[in-house]
Structures are given as C-alpha cells and as structure tokens.
Amino acid sequence: MLTQDKKTSFWVISDTHLIADSLHDDGQAFSQMQKTSQGKDLYYQETALSAFVRMAEEKKPAAIIVTGDVTFNGERVSAERFAEIFKPLTKTKLLVLPGNHDIYDGWAREFHGKKQYYAGQISPRMWRNIFRTSYETAVSVDNSSLAYSVQLNPDYLLILADSNDYGKEESSTAPATAGFLGKEQRKWIKEQLQYASQNNLRVIFCMHHNLYAHNPAVNKGYVVDDYRELRKLLAQYNVKLVFSGHIHAQNIMSPQNSCPATEVVTTSFCSNDQGYGVVKVSPKEISYTCHHFEMKDYLTDKEKQNWTLTHFHDYLENIQLGTISAELMQEDLYRNHDDLKSVRQMGRLFGEMNYHFFTGKNHIVFDELQKLKKSEIYQRLISENPQYELYLQTLYDTSVHDNLHVKIKY
Numbered sequence: 001m002l003t004q005d006k007k008t009s010f011w012v013i014s015d016t017h018l019i020a021d022s023l024h025d026d027g028q029a030f031s032q033m034q035k036t037s038q039g040k041d042l043y044y045q046e047t048a049l050s051a052f053v054r055m056a057e058e059k060k061p062a063a064i065i066v067t068g069d070v071t072f073n074g075e076r077v078s079a080e081r082f083a084e085i086f087k088p089l090t091k092t093k094l095l096v097l098p099g100n101h102d103i104y105d106g107w108a109r110e111f112h113g114k115k116q117y118y119a120g121q122i123s124p125r126m127w128r129n130i131f132r133t134s135y136e137t138a139v140s141v142d143n144s145s146l147a148y149s150v151q152l153n154p155d156y157l158l159i160l161a162d163s164n165d166y167g168k169e170e171s172s173t174a175p176a177t178a179g180f181l182g183k184e185q186r187k188w189i190k191e192q193l194q195y196a197s198q199n200n201l202r203v204i205f206c207m208h209h210n211l212y213a214h215n216p217a218v219n220k221g222y223v224v225d226d227y228r229e230l231r232k233l234l235a236q237y238n239v240k241l242v243f244s245g246h247i248h249a250q251n252i253m254s255p256q257n258s259c260p261a262t263e264v265v266t267t268s269f270c271s272n273d274q275g276y277g278v279v280k281v282s283p284k285e286i287s288y289t290c291h292h293f294e295m296k297d298y299l300t301d302k303e304k305q306n307w308t309l310t311h312f313h314d315y316l317e318n319i320q321l322g323t324i325s326a327e328l329m330q331e332d333l334y335r336n337h338d339d340l341k342s343v344r345q346m347g348r349l350f351g352e353m354n355y356h357f358f359t360g361k362n363h364i365v366f367d368e369l370q371k372l373k374k375s376e377i378y379q380r381l382i383s384e385n386p387q388y389e390l391y392l393q394t395l396y397d398t399s400v401h402d403n404l405h406v407k408i409k410y
Helices: 028-035 045-059 076-086 124-130 183-198 227-236 312-335 340-358 366-374 376-384 386-393
Strands: 008-013 063-067 093-097 109-112 115-118 148-153 156-160 202-206 241-244 251-253 262-265 275-282 285-292 405-409
Touching: 008 148, 028 109, 028 115, 045 076, 063 156, 063 241, 076 093, 076 124, 093 156, 156 183, 183 202, 183 227, 262 405, 312 340, 340 376, 340 386, 366 376, 376 386
Parallel strands: 008 063, 063 093, 156 202, 202 241, 241 262
Antiparallel strands: 008 275, 109 115, 148 156, 251 262, 275 285, 285 405
8 A cells, every 4th residue: 555645646647758868869860750759859858757756756646657658669778767767756656557669669779870779678577677666566466467456545446557569579560559458457457346346445547548539530549449348347346537648638538328437648748748647536536637847846957057948848839839730731832832831820720729639728619619610721721631621620629628627526
C-alpha cells in the first residue's frame, strides 16, 4: 500500500517520448528527426522531466503514473535515463507501464552528425529491471505481460495493464500501433478485479491504448483490439475510471453503453502544452483536473537563462502548429504555388483546429463554430482537401462536455 491516507492524490502523465541526451549530438540527423517527429519536443525532455520531478518533490503526490511511451522509440538508454531522472523522488512512487514504442521497437536509434545508428532495444525483462521500483510495490504481477497491480490506499487498487503488441525478440521494423490485452492477461485482470471486490477496493484501471474511440473519424489502432471483452469485465465489477494515452490528445469520455467507466486520455507531455492530470481520491469520490506544467518555476538558475525554457509553452505550440501546418502546405503548394498567402492561412487554420483538440481546449459556442465553417479559408480548405472534411468536423465540441475536469462519485 502506497499510503494509509484515505484522502490522497496521484498524478498522471503520458507519452513522454524521452530520447536520452547521450544518444544524439544535436547534429543534422537529429535535427531532421525533430522536424519529422509530429510536433514532439526531442531536445529538452531531460530538462522538462527533471523540473517536473522537482515539482513532485515539493507537492508530494502519492504516485506518478506514466501511461506508456516513456521512450522516443524504445531505446534502452532512454528508459534507463528516465528511471534515473525520477530516482530523487522520496515521498512519491513512480508507476510506469509500457507503450507501443517502448518494447522491442525496431526504430530505436542514436544520432551522430549526419547519420543515425541502431540503438539497443528494451526487452520485457530489461523493462522490469529498469523500473523494478514500480514492480516492487505490486500486489500482483502478471507473468504473461508487463502488467501489475498496486494498492494505492485503503480504498483503491490500481491495475496497470500492458496493452501493447510486441514480439519475443529484437525487431527491425516499425512498432505496432494497435494493441490488445490477450486471453491470459484478461484472466489475470479478472483475478485482480475479484481481489478488489473481495477486499472492498475500488479499481482504477490504466493502460496505454484506449477503451473508447475518442475521435469518430480517427481511431483505428488506438482503441485496444479486445475492447469488447475488457468493457464486459469492467462493467461486471463496476469499474468507474480508466486512464490511457497513445492518441496525444487531452480527452475525457463518459460511460458508453453498458460500461460504467469514464475514460481520461492524457495528452503527450512532450508536446502541446505539457499537460498532466492531478487525481484526488477520497472514499466517496475521485476528481481529475488537467494542469499544464509551469516549467519555469522549477528550472535551475542556469536553465532560466535559456529563453526557450522560460517560454516553453510558446515553443511547444510553435513546433506543434508548424508540423501540422507544414503537412497540409506541402500538399497544397503543388496546386496553389502562386498563392502562398492562402496556403499559409489554410495551414494555420488546420494547425490551430488540431491544436485545440489535442490540448482539450476544443469547446466553442455554436455560433462561433458556424462562423468558422462559413469563412472563406475554411471553405477553401475543405474544398481543396476533401479527405480532411469529416475529420475537421470532429475537432470542436459545442456541448457542455469538459475535457479538463471530471468527478466520479461512489
């Protein structure tokens, strides 16, 4: 048990995608990787995570749960560096579960000058050893996967599942995007749910892949393949809260059909606006609030001399918008090479709409949404890029739904 306190808190982060500084020299090859990393920051994550640990040491949550994709592309050195960064925690337990980029990822690389080289990958055994302090707190460990359970306090049991599809040896190919739990792990999960029921513990379930489809247009490979079986299990034992990651978007979905679970997906810590969840538990309720890490408050004096670090959210927003806008502009420039201004405006609009969705700040009043859709740039955007029309229609929400806060009552 992590704490005897019936009223306590823990934090949730996801998709940190750390690549250790020792694996690159800021050279040409690494710079190119940064440009093609879909809006992730690869340069400053050691600094960002170290600052985050300083905040945790000050505020002392009972645990920090990381819902997968700890490393950039499964580099063993990056996982070891992640564990080292979090080692100074004294009152807070680090609870890590793997993502689809962490185990036997054939994309694991290190970068020197103009070239990239294969980097050592992470086996399941290595993972358990690197993050052994997480497993040492376990009530139970699943022998068929990297899943384990931890009792948070007298009232709550955490189940940290392994939803990833990886082989039994090192890979030379891209990591699988889709994931599943499998029959053996589901059997172990059921045993944990039974244990919780017998001991009057409420379950909080965590995994990397999603329980629900958080975007109706783009969800293939994100929802765990055996979601039907998992939802039945969660319904049978009245599990009301699930945490996941993978889609890099801050999003909350209420219970679906007969499944009583609310699912909170935490945005990627290495992109967007450094979102992390603060979860407060008591015997009768759980509250979740998405916060945005104010890194400059926890930088060293030397680090505060770096303008990028003291304006980090601006930096992250710029690389996110720049990446998304550039993808659209590359397609449109072939058709509109004589109208660069309009191409830039379409790219900017496309980037901003995506950014609002990924940060969970996608609520808009109906009239404003209609005004946006009738604008000349939006109409031209969907006219020249009809493949994006359905997707763009899913990005804004005019209801009272909240992606940044939720309260679960028992």
